[in-house]
Amino acid sequence: MVGLMAPFTIELDFKRGVLHPCNNIIQRHLSDMRGTYLDEAATEEAIEGGDPLLYEVYQYDVPFENGQLLVVTSIIQPGKVGDEYYMTKGHFHEKEETAEVYVGLRGRGYLLLETRGGEFKALPVEPGTVTYIPPYWAHRMVNTGQEEFIFFGVYPADAGHNYGEIEVRGFSKVVVERDGQPTLVPNPKREER
Amino acid sequence: MVGLMAPFTIELDFKRGVLHPCNNIIQRHLSDMRGTYLDEAATEEAIEGGDPLLYEVYQYDVPFENGQLLVVTSIIQPGKVGDEYYMTKGHFHEKEETAEVYVGLRGRGYLLLETRGGEFKALPVEPGTVTYIPPYWAHRMVNTGQEEFIFFGVYPADAGHNYGEIEVRGFSKVVVERDGQPTLVPNPKREER
Numbered sequence: 001m002v003g004l005m006a007p008f009t010i011e012l013d014f015k016r017g018v019l020h021p022c023n024n025i026i027q028r029h030l031s032d033m034r035g036t037y038l039d040e041a042a043t044e045e046a047i048e049g050g051d052p053l054l055y056e057v058y059q060y061d062v063p064f065e066n067g068q069l070l071v072v073t074s075i076i077q078p079g080k081v082g083d084e085y086y087m088t089k090g091h092f093h094e095k096e097e098t099a100e101v102y103v104g105l106r107g108r109g110y111l112l113l114e115t116r117g118g119e120f121k122a123l124p125v126e127p128g129t130v131t132y133i134p135p136y137w138a139h140r141m142v143n144t145g146q147e148e149f150i151f152f153g154v155y156p157a158d159a160g161h162n163y164g165e166i167e168v169r170g171f172s173k174v175v176v177e178r179d180g181q182p183t184l185v186p187n188p189k190r191e192e193r
Numbered sequence: 194m195v196g197l198m199a200p201f202t203i204e205l206d207f208k209r210g211v212l213h214p215c216n217n218i219i220q221r222h223l224s225d226m227r228g229t230y231l232d233e234a235a236t237e238e239a240i241e242g243g244d245p246l247l248y249e250v251y252q253y254d255v256p257f258e259n260g261q262l263l264v265v266t267s268i269i270q271p272g273k274v275g276d277e278y279y280m281t282k283g284h285f286h287e288k289e290e291t292a293e294v295y296v297g298l299r300g301r302g303y304l305l306l307e308t309r310g311g312e313f314k315a316l317p318v319e320p321g322t323v324t325y326i327p328p329y330w331a332h333r334m335v336n337t338g339q340e341e342f343i344f345f346g347v348y349p350a351d352a353g354h355n356y357g358e359i360e361v362r363g364f365s366k367v368v369v370e371r372d373g374q375p376t377l378v379p380n381p382k383r384e385e386r
Binding site: 011013019097119 | 260
């Protein structure tokens, strides 16, 4: 048996959400997510006003093979575009029969889930909440709190990401602030159809 | 698309290591691990003296299918059998090309790893240590601290467990107390061969 991969450790900072070492760090600014938020005027204004960092992802890449696992943390900043809370891009897995596990570490928010058949779920996440995203469910995290929303995740390394569909259609509900409270309302983009 | 699995949440208690709800709780007493510890007289004496609980595993079972993931926590009590620290049974995965991820939550210990080719590694684990167990590595956790050693894990649901080989041969090193300190020493069972 030659060429086996060596075991390794990564330090996870539970407070800051950072993985160290880490070989794949992604930063998403609002300009990376044009068209995602409903309020296009607020989107452009915020991009011109400094293009805020919405979230960071620390992923430890290993070979993208069946049986391997990807370790990931995400840090979503608090804030809104218009009245819509900061959130991740959201995606289906390319290999749709793959699950994903998230663990809330800090802050709070919602995990939005949706199937192609139109089933929708929103699960509240706080520190200690383990969420199980079964195969075939698109998923997106939303920070509805006043501080960073930080979570840890593990998913199969051959899962892949399909962002395109969610970019176009979004989820059937959006999370907006109403009377100071996070509220799920129907996505008007969907109702147009 | 009919019969999709529903998303769900589990509460993880970072301090106690308990998953709630949980559909698969395993308790291992010393009598479940006869032959694992080197000191057979100390093993029998401790079993007669009350058969101590060595560790508990909380696993949330989902269908054991490729793409699904198992969420698990383990709580190893502090203690020794003879001069050997409490530890898990240790296993290869049946589907050997599957990895596993552990995250230390509380207490401290070692992750022992070994390949069939005889490569051995011992990685220290403390709260925040993420350990990556690559495909083909047998693994065992050892509590070398004064308190419960608690860790969270995720692994592919089709991985399976092969305990038999480790029960017979152990790992090439054992973790024993020498002058009050955890120390790795060669496994005499292996040297007999």
